[in-house]
Amino acid sequence: MTVSGGETVLFWVIAPLMVIAASGLLVVRRAVHAAVCVVFVMISLAVLYVAQEAPFLGAVQVVVYTGAVMMLFLFVLMLVGVDSADSLTETIRGQRWIGLLLGLGLAVVLCGVVASATFRQPVGLAEANAVTNPVALARVLMEHYVVAMEVVGILLVTAALAGLVLTHRRRLGAKPSQKALAEAKVAELPTGRTLTPLPAPGVYAQHNAMDAPALDPEGRPIEKSVSRVLRIRGQERSATELLTAEETLVRRELERPDDPVPSVGPASGTDGDGGGAR
Amino acid sequence: MIPGVAADFSADALWVSAIKAVLIIVFLLTSVLFAIWFERKLVARMQLRPGPNWHGPFGLLQSLGDAMKLLLKEDVTVTNADRRVYLLAPMISVLCSLLVFAVIPFGPNATIPFTDFSTPLQLTDFPVAVLYVLACASIGVYGIVLGGWSSGSTYPLLGSVRSSAQVISYELAMGLSLVSVFIMAGSMSTSTIVESQTSIWWFVPLAPAFVIYIISMVGETNRLPFDLPEAEGELVGGYMTEYSSMKFAWFFLAEYIAMINVSAVATTLFLGGWRAPWPLSLINDGMFNTGWWPLLWFLAKVWLLMFFFVWVRGTLLRLRYDQFMVFGWKVLIPAGLVWVVVLAGFQYAGLVGITRTQMIVAIVVAAAVVLALLWLWPQKKEPEPPGGTGADGGFDAFAGGYPVPPLPGQSLPPSPRARRSVAPAEDAGAATATRVAPDAVDEDEETR
Numbered sequence: 008m009t010v011s012g013g014e015t016v017l018f019w020v021i022a023p024l025m026v027i028a029a030s031g032l033l034v035v036r037r038a039v040h041a042a043v044c045v046v047f048v049m050i051s052l053a054v055l056y057v058a059q060e061a062p063f064l065g066a067v068q069v070v071v072y073t074g075a076v077m078m079l080f081l082f083v084l085m086l087v088g089v090d091s092a093d094s095l096t097e098t099i100r101g102q103r104w105i106g107l108l109l110g111l112g113l114a115v116v117l118c119g120v121v122a123s124a125t126f127r128q129p130v131g132l133a134e135a136n137a138v139t140n141p142v143a144l145a146r147v148l149m150e151h152y153v154v155a156m157e158v159v160g161i162l163l164v165t166a167a168l169a170g171l172v173l174t175h176r177r178r179l180g181a182k183p184s185q186k187a188l189a190e191a192k193v194a195e196l197p198t199g200r201t202l203t204p205l206p207a208p209g210v211y212a213q214h215n216a217m218d219a220p221a222l223d224p225e226g227r228p229i230e231k232s233v234s235r236v237l238r239i240r241g242q243e244r245s246a247t248e249l250l251t252a253e254e255t256l257v258r259r260e261l262e263r264p265d266d267p268v269p270s271v272g273p274a275s276g277t278d279g280d281g282g283g284a285r
Numbered sequence: 286m287i288p289g290v291a292a293d294f295s296a297d298a299l300w301v302s303a304i305k306a307v308l309i310i311v312f313l314l315t316s317v318l319f320a321i322w323f324e325r326k327l328v329a330r331m332q333l334r335p336g337p338n339w340h341g342p343f344g345l346l347q348s349l350g351d352a353m354k355l356l357l358k359e360d361v362t363v364t365n366a367d368r369r370v371y372l373l374a375p376m377i378s379v380l381c382s383l384l385v386f387a388v389i390p391f392g393p394n395a396t397i398p399f400t401d402f403s404t405p406l407q408l409t410d411f412p413v414a415v416l417y418v419l420a421c422a423s424i425g426v427y428g429i430v431l432g433g434w435s436s437g438s439t440y441p442l443l444g445s446v447r448s449s450a451q452v453i454s455y456e457l458a459m460g461l462s463l464v465s466v467f468i469m470a471g472s473m474s475t476s477t478i479v480e481s482q483t484s485i486w487w488f489v490p491l492a493p494a495f496v497i498y499i500i501s502m503v504g505e506t507n508r509l510p511f512d513l514p515e516a517e518g519e520l521v522g523g524y525m526t527e528y529s530s531m532k533f534a535w536f537f538l539a540e541y542i543a544m545i546n547v548s549a550v551a552t553t554l555f556l557g558g559w560r561a562p563w564p565l566s567l568i569n570d571g572m573f574n575t576g577w578w579p580l581l582w583f584l585a586k587v588w589l590l591m592f593f594f595v596w597v598r599g600t601l602l603r604l605r606y607d608q609f610m611v612f613g614w615k616v617l618i619p620a621g622l623v624w625v626v627v628l629a630g631f632q633y634a635g636l637v638g639i640t641r642t643q644m645i646v647a648i649v650v651a652a653a654v655v656l657a658l659l660w661l662w663p664q665k666k667e668p669e670p671p672g673g674t675g676a677d678g679g680f681d682a683f684a685g686g687y688p689v690p691p692l693p694g695q696s697l698p699p700s701p702r703a704r705r706s707v708a709p710a711e712d713a714g715a716a717t718a719t720r721v722a723p724d725a726v727d728e729d730e731e732t733r
Contacts, residue, residue, distance in 0.1 A: 039370065039434060046427060053420075066416035074423025074456075078430070078449060085434050085442065139289030139412040141473060180686045 014058050025051045038084045042077065049073045060132060063141045206232040209246070212253050218244050289412040292390065292405040292476035305408045309386045317541040321348040323588075324595045331599040355534040363527045365437030374435060375528065375535035378428030382542035384421045388414040389549045390476050392559045392579035406559075406580060407476060414475045415463060418550055419456065422505065426452045428539065429514070433524035444523030447606065448507060448514030454613045455504035455511075461621030462494040462501065465628050466554045479558030486557035493624045495555045497617055499593075502547040504613065507540065508594055510601040511609060548590035552583060556590075559583040 028047040035041050049072050056065035099105075135143050148156055183191075192202060206229050209221035218237050220228035228246035230238070237243050287294070297305075322337060322345055329336025337344035362368060392406035411417070426449050433445020467473055469491065470481040478487075488495040504511040515523030525536045552558060559579030560566060566574055573582070604612070634644060680695040682688060691697055 037367070039367070039431070043370065043373070043431070046424075050424065062411050062413045063416070066413045066420050069420035070416060070423055074420065074426070075453065078423070078426060078453060081427075081430055082446065082449060085430070085446065137288065139472075141412055142289070179688065180683050 017058050018055065021051045021054060039081065042081050042084060046073055046077055049077065060136055061140060063144055201231075208232050209249075211249050212256065214244070214249050214252075218242055219249055220244070220246050222246060287411060289472060290410045290474045290476055291480040292407055292410050293394070294405060294409060296402070297404055301404060302408060305404075306387070309408060310383060313383060313386060313542050313545065314538075316545055317538055318348045318352065319345075320541050320545065320591060321351065323591065324598070327592070327595045328599045331596075352534065355537075356531060358530040360530040360532065363436060363438065366527065367435040367437065370431050370435035372532070374428045374432030375532045375539070376428075377431065378425055378539035379535045379542075381421045381425035381428065382539040382546060385418050385546040386549065388417055388475050389553055390479055390558055391583050392577065393575065395577050395580075405476070410474050410476045413473050415467070415473045415478070415550075415554070418546075419460060419463075422452070422543075422546075423456060425539070425543070428536075429524050432528065432536065436524075436527035438527055440520045440522075441524045441526045444514045444520045444526070447520075448524060450610070451507070451511065451513065451613075452505055454610065455501040455617075458497055458613060458617040458621050459501040459505060461618065461625055462498040463554065464625050465491050465494040468625070468628055468632055475553050475558075478554055479560065482557045482560060486555065486560070488555040491555065491628070493620065494628075495551075497621050497624070498551060498555065501613075501617060502551060503594065503597060504609075506543045506547055506594075508544065509598040510603050512603060513606050513609060516603060544591065544594055545587065548587045548594070549583075551590055552586040556586045557582075 025048050028044045028051075031044040032041050035044065050069060053065040053068040053073070056062075056068060137143070138146075192200065196202070206221050208217050209219045209228075209232060211219060217234055219233070220230065220243065221232035223229050233243045325347070326336040326344065337347035340346040340350050362371065387408040388410055390405065390407040390410070394403050394405050396403045429448045429452070430445045433441040433443075433448070436442070466478060466487055469487060470478045472478060472481070481487075507514050514520070515525065520526070525533055528536060559574075559582055561571075561573035561578065561582050572578070631644065680691045680698060682698075
């Protein structure tokens with residue numbers, strides 16, 4: 008059992024990167040960056056598993072930990088307090104010193120274990136993987152540890168069910184059917200509700216954004232075409248102003264001497280309520 | 286030779302693998318260019334339009350032009366973006382989508398022309414190759430999630446949250462449908478799975494799993510009718526709203542490669558991989574299953590699935606998000622679970638030594654029992670119309686969907702937890718009392 012050259016190179020490329028990513032966890036400020044670091048460490052770990060001829064473990068590591076567990080973490084990070092900076096006030100007195108002390112203790116223990124470890128030649132890998140790695144693993148789990156597997160399975164299912172029960176809310180009334188919802192919508196018509204989506208904002212020659220109202224067929228601005236939030240904040244542009252700006256542009260074109268088109272339209276450039284131009 | 290893998294890679298030197306890898310990337314990139322043209326043209330024909338027909342023969346160079354446009358456009362980085370993650374996200378997407386084809390077999394051993402060097406038409410394979418495909422897909426989601434988050438904008442964030450929820454839940458259904466192939470083939474290596482389909486392609490005996498896979502692959506790749514992460518009407522462009530130029534092109538590329546990936550996996554696992562279709566496979570003692578012919582069958586099957594993608598897109602409407610999630614969790618996943626259990630039962634029966642006729646008899650009996658049960662099952666009672674108690678002057682505790690106190694003149698119904706049982710006569714009396722309520726209310730008001 009020897010370690011091939013390729014594997015050595017792989018290890019010495021990936022291991023330092025993993026250490027950097029893991030220490031990045033201590034340094035980075037934003038929680039999502041920390042999550043990205045953890046993902047990197049997990050995937051590199053999976054690569055090392057595969058290099059050590061445990062391909063099943065490597066694939067499962069990525070699918071379960073990176074793909075599901077870490078994704079769930081990221082989900083929560085993104086939705087809850089994405090940008091909130093961590094508070095640095097100590098909630099427990101002397102928290103930092105206790106943490107530092109415990110960390111040092113752990114470091115000492117780990118160093119001791121690593122220093123006192125003896126690296127013997129690994130044996131039995133070839134026999135273990137003779138019937139392919141997943142099959143061998145399945146035999147161990149399903150023959151020797153089948154009871155433990157079942158117990159863990161039951162435990163996990165129970166936990167999942169508990170999660171469902173704890174987050175379950177009973178409905179107060181019957182669930183409204185699609186038909187009932189549609190009928191309610193139509194019934195609300197007299198109160199000013201529209202059945203269709205609200206009209207899109209207006210598009211002008213020099214302006215095309217959320218804050219510009221669209222014009223109806225008669226040339227009047229449609230109030231609902233601008234988002235309610237913008238209207239309340241008073242950030243809505245007036246159609247008159249936009250059309251006036253356009254009007255000046257048009258007139259400059261028309262005033263060219265060699266223009267074949269006779270100058271049409273009202274001579275008084277601004278036409279009141281943003282009328283017939285559109 | 287790797288144990289548990291049908292293809293033999295022992296003759297492959299490092300340079301052979303390198304050439305194969307480069308060829309795969311070239312194949313994927315040209316396929317994407319073709320796929321964009323293919324989709325636009327096909328959708329156009331379905332909508333009675335000509336589609337792209339200006340650049341090159343049949344408009345074939347249209348997507349090349351689009352790609353150049355994307356390359357040359359201004360690369361905008363929005364102010365609110367988290368720059369590093371913003372750049373990282375499209376890279377993750379593209380990388381993960383490129384990885385999948387490493388384990389897809391294009392064909393069996395083939396001889397390189399003008400030499401007598403023979404090598405499998407596949408980059409590599411190992412005993413857990415299909416799990417590797419799933420792993421790549423699950424890392425690919427990070428591209429979408431991080432892209433949406435790092436844009437620092439609301440719609441992309443919502444799109445990315447939707448997308449990750451969608452991909453994770455549809456990956457479960459997809460995994461369950463793949464499990465039935467593992468059970469039948471007895472392996473997770475792609476070349477062995479193709480090898481196991483010599484007599485029959487798995488989509489016939491495993492039809493339910495195939496249907497589940499086809500549905501979940503559309504959900505997994507965020508395509509219509511499941512393209513909720515980028516639903517234009519609700520989310521502008523979803524997670525890629527704030528991306529432009531090359532970075533947007535990467536997301537675009539990843540999306541199309543993902544389509545080709547899932548089609549290739551479906552081909553390999555269910556549609557016989559590179560094997561020739563039935564009547565052709567008999568000609569000349571299986572001539573069409575050797576040499577370079579299999580490449581043709583493989584590509585034909587993949588593009589058949591791509592056609593299916595486009596056909597679905599041109600036909601179906603987008604689902605509402607809650608309906609879509611309910612469909613995934615309450616229909617696809619339970620169906621997949623039940624199917625895996627049934628299949629495992631059959632496999633076990635086969636191992637124990639139950640003959641096929643006995644199994645068929647058992648199925649018929651079971652079906653008859655189920656039908657009889659359904660026939661005899663008491664009919665479900667019609668649910669009482671809501672507000673029925675309110676109509677006869679009584680009190681509706683949940684009028685309008687909210688718990689409400691009784692109005693003047695109304696009385697609370699007898700509590701089900703009360704010790705004393707209320708006599709029915711009194712109940713009727715109470716009802717009549719509430720029916721003559723108006724006067725009573727007036728009196729009450731006056732006395733107050």
